[in-house]
Amino acid sequence: MTAIKGFSFAAVPAGFKKADRLDLGLIVSERPASAAGVFTTNLFKAAPVIVAMEAVASGTAQAIVINSGQANACTGAEGLENCRTTLRLLSEATGIPASAILPASTGVIGQQLKMDLWRTTVPALAKNLGNSTLDDFARAIMTTDSFPKTATATVNLAGGQVTLAGVAKGAGMICPTMATMLSVLLCDADVPTDTWQQMFRTAVAESFNRVTVDGDTSTNDTVFGLANGASGVKVLPEELPLLQQAVTALMSDLAYMLVQDGEGATKVLRINVQGATDTLDAEKAARTVGHSQLVKTAFYGKDANWGRIVAALGRSGAKFNPDGVSVTISGVTIFKDGAPTDIDADALLKEPLEQIDINVDIKLGSGSGTYTLLASDLTHEYVSINADYRT
């Protein structure tokens, strides 16, 4: 892994849900960093979301702490107080002001944090700082994830090389508008807070907000971004597009991993809608197809059941002329100008449908609006995981 400058990591097992499993992670920047955050749009915001929103508003932060096991969501005044207490404990152990620490939690909704375990584990966490890797941190924040999700990139700027490092978790309750569960993006370039926040939001909109597993928006969704300038490289105004491109690409890689690791998922559907009257209609069409249980089960069954795609488009609320619609699956056009094409789709699609990555290209023929959504399939394993999550 490329070393990102000025950030150190800690990850320890606190026993929040299972013994001897990494479940508490900490990232510390050697100096206050430009901070950005994007949070769930759910009306029920978890305690750490409320606290982190306040902290990010100041524009800088120096540390991020994330636990798995308990989401600390819908936990009332006690949950909020517990969250603030964990930050005080961390502040005592690290010397970083509590107001400069960004908290996030993931796990079961409605469970209070296990404060006794926090009290006994925070000193060990602080002591571990620098002895863990980004990958360890990624493991500590996993819940139903089957693999840790990290990505790094370097960008060569006039002042030298800067590094980006990202981490994400999330396999379920993944959905529109803040689709991420939890993610952290680190950058050692020197970027002013305003610029960083704008760059960050643009990247989130193009990446995490365009994936879906199950259409459920979590109460805890959070993406943090810290840029600490530790590389000593100042980003020149003309270099912003270059850095933006790298930030967006890195987040898109992490977003892809979320879908790839969607609960029980066996497929990543890249649903690309073109020719909608506008972007909103294109998004409606893409999301309705990507959320359709019937479409998702068909792809799981390796079945080119285009009728389900077309039926989903027809109920999506997007306006179009049915006679102008075409659907192409992994390069094979099976529906054109509102009618099935005269090909042996089952034969032609047999091999493409065996692949993990499947392209669903939809043309509505009604304008220039486009939208791309990544979606997982719906499988027996998804049902098993979610019918049995708490046991």
Next chain:
Amino acid sequence: MTAIKGFSFAAVPAGFKKADRLDLGLIVSERPASAAGVFTTNLFKAAPVIVAMEAVASGTAQAIVINSGQANACTGAEGLENCRTTLRLLSEATGIPASAILPASTGVIGQQLKMDLWRTTVPALAKNLGNSTLDDFARAIMTTDSFPKTATATVNLAGGQVTLAGVAKGAGMICPTMATMLSVLLCDADVPTDTWQQMFRTAVAESFNRVTVDGDTSTNDTVFGLANGASGVKVLPEELPLLQQAVTALMSDLAYMLVQDGEGATKVLRINVQGATDTLDAEKAARTVGHSQLVKTAFYGKDANWGRIVAALGRSGAKFNPDGVSVTISGVTIFKDGAPTDIDADALLKEPLEQIDINVDIKLGSGSGTYTLLASDLTHEYVSINADYRT
């Protein structure tokens, strides 16, 4: 079964999908009946939907023909012509004008009707008239349904007793706004067309449009209603509410059966939202909970995972104060005024969650809007059925 007057039934195996399975059904009224119809809102309307919409517009009809196997949806001009041809064949065999026959189809989208089988089978269908029952008809229109869905009722009016008989099919692609797949409601009362159509629409809005299995609106959804007056009983103006009540109750019974027989379903969730700012917000809240894959899998797993219900409410788009929200499952209040209650919910709900019928009562505490939705759960069997539908 109570005998409904002036209607006769036919059901035969045509071999549209499987051999020796009833798949073509016919209902004939001895006289032209007041006709009503409610159809899918999907932009892709199946050929029989387009033809039936025209026929119902005249206000009267004398027969209904429904096939399973092929949906005749997204089949272009050929599909439309085929549908009209089937009505001509039936007209020749029965003497009823083609314009007085209402068609509906269900099965795989995109497949053309098997016209050779229609040609050879329609004479047998006409010959069978009167030798089949409502139950046989219900069997002929089944696809993934596991049981035939019929319901009958009698209403005593001043002029004598009238009878209602209803039939429905549908286990998948069942969803908001015209949630029914196919259903027929017969009535032997003498009701003017306008009155009948209004009564019919009211009943559909209160019943079929308040159920969901998978959130997918079919291209073929159709409910037909025929009132033929064969009982000789004229409905008096002051008796309309009584008949309305019976019609709505009968349709609600059929709607319940659709959810009960939802693909792979093991539960019927009655999601009742109260205290929304208005009816629309109540509906948004109920539908978001009823469509949530996470809520549906939790109930399948007999897990009182209220966090998923609350998270669904929070992203539903309904406006409310989170601190005013309460959730009661089958009489046990597990979330009150925005926080979990201090009870052993798992113990108290162990027995209720074993039941098929589960009440989910949600109070938003923000107004007087209410809405009730019936929803199924999401199971392994649902995935099996839909990953493998065409094979």
